[in-house]
Amino acid sequence: MELTYHRPKTWPDLLDAIGGLNDYAFVAGGTDLLVKLKRNSFITQNLVDISAVTELQGIAEAGGKITIGAAVTHARLIHSSFIRERAFVLAEAASRIGSPQIRNTATIGGNIVSASPAADSVPALMVLDACVEVDSQGQKVYIALPDFFQGPGKTLLTKGELITAVRITALKPKEGASFIKLGKRKAMAISVVNGAAWVRVENGVIEDVRLAVGAVGPTPLRLPAVEEWLKGRQAGSGVLDDAGKMAIQYARAISDIRSTAEYRRDMVEIVVKRSLGQALQRAGGECAYE
């Protein structure tokens, strides 16, 4: 198999590199893709390494939205004071991905495009109302994250399209968010169940809420019915219990090497309850961001 490697440093260089190519694949951190290449479960003639492309490295805010370049590593998200202040839940989720070594190379764009049902960044991104920015033949297309995933390893991306950034909504006062992960061990574990919650609270009443759970269906899931039920209710432990129980019916969990469908369904209740509880606490400022 003839393989050629390209490493453009800028967006125009990237366009030049792919210009005359028929068969190519993008690689960023490579922590998923290289494993597939080694197993010959993924074959391409041209590897286009986007990890050095300047335009894909930014973290910037405009009008309450934060745009994160697709090639930003998890380590950068964790250490970004800006992300920690305005979207802590994303740093929290990124810190639970893989190991320090993986987080130093793996990217946010890669975690999204791999479309693992258990991807840890995704529930956090979903509750921050994320949309992905996709370059499609020179056009920018924005896709809400829940719509982007089509199944395990499957997304709306077609050949030649590339995620260039992910855009999230920064947290404002009276809002809180939290990410929870259950794995077999603390480090280097693929999630058995994960989940995130975001809330806005006014005088103890839940004004708005977003919930997401992962590893309990073919894609990470938002829980719109539970969210609707929660809106307008007084925040309290009874409400958390009910929301957790209600969430179970939306899980489409399967059994695999990491856990059973039954256990996963039970844990959806716990993950929703805990993430929501912590998000509420953070919204109240009692123990902000910790």
Next chain:
Amino acid sequence: MSKVSVGFKLNGKEVTASIEPDLLLVDLIREVFGLTGTKVGCGEGECGACTVLLDDKAVNSCLVLAARVDGSEVITVEGIGSYDKIHPLQEAFIAEGAVQCGFCTPGMLLSAKALLDAKPKPTADEIKEHISGNLCRCTGYSKIAAAIEKVAKGDHA
């Protein structure tokens, strides 16, 4: 395959190589440059035996394309001390009995070095977190963490 030229700093020395585009960094280090201190364990980024520093950051060299390190700096276990004077972390690992079979040790040392270079006085929890991507099946980790803590406290400086 069309070969790729790479030029980078390996353990402080400028080196060049003409390589296959799918060559992995760990194979470049071991097979082309003969530095076999870096180990291959799982080959999938789970075990950390292949950990090296790429531009001061710990990475799994089994999951990095060698072509990517063009223009970068790579440090392997051979580059952290010398035969005359081993690195304080290496001294501490020996003194604390943090080495048994030794297979994880090069990776452990580099993960520890990355931590101490970035944060010379880490907490015990930070030490554990920074070696969480390095599996050891002999020691139970406590002696490794104790060795790193000793260096952080200056006992082996």
